[in-house]
Amino acid sequence: MGYVETIEPGTFTPADLDDLPDDGMRYELVDGTLLVAPAPLPIHQTAAFELGVQLRLHCPKDLKVFMAPTDFQPTARRSLQPDVLVCRRADVGPKAIQRSLLLAAEVLSPATRSKDLLFKRGLYEEAGVQSYWIVDPDRVELTVLELVAGRYVQRAKVRGKDTFTADLPFTVQIVPADLID
Structure with a gap:
């Protein structure tokens, strides 16, 4: 009936994502398998937007901040959409960041x-993403992981009105409570 049913599971490619409907759902691809998530809740969107704004305000000219849905395609069989991402401007392709x-x-x-x-x-x-931030709006918490020798280690966990000062990807201060208000 729909497009998703016409492709054998496990055989999706990033090119197939172009043909999916613009229906408010979030489509990601991992090793040929399509992952579908519902549209985010308002508190989720508030936190993602506020984080994106804070990053954008402090972003150096050679870097770029994007919000979902922006495709990060680390392999030919994966397409992910982080809520917020930072990359080098030179790495932005016409359809995705690879x-x-x-x-x-x-x-x-x-x-x-x-x-x-x-x-x-x-x-x-x-995929070698240097830093992975996890925002938990229910706990009003930010967990910061950084890649060390190919593995994530927790650099910080801050809650409420506490301030996290990032060095990666650039210097910026984030207060979890400010992302939720």
């Missing part, structure tokens, strides 16, 4: 919590 990101940030929601904490963490780590 070189490793400097930052991928995900805002947790009931529909994506375990996927973001476990699955996407592993995918970003494997």
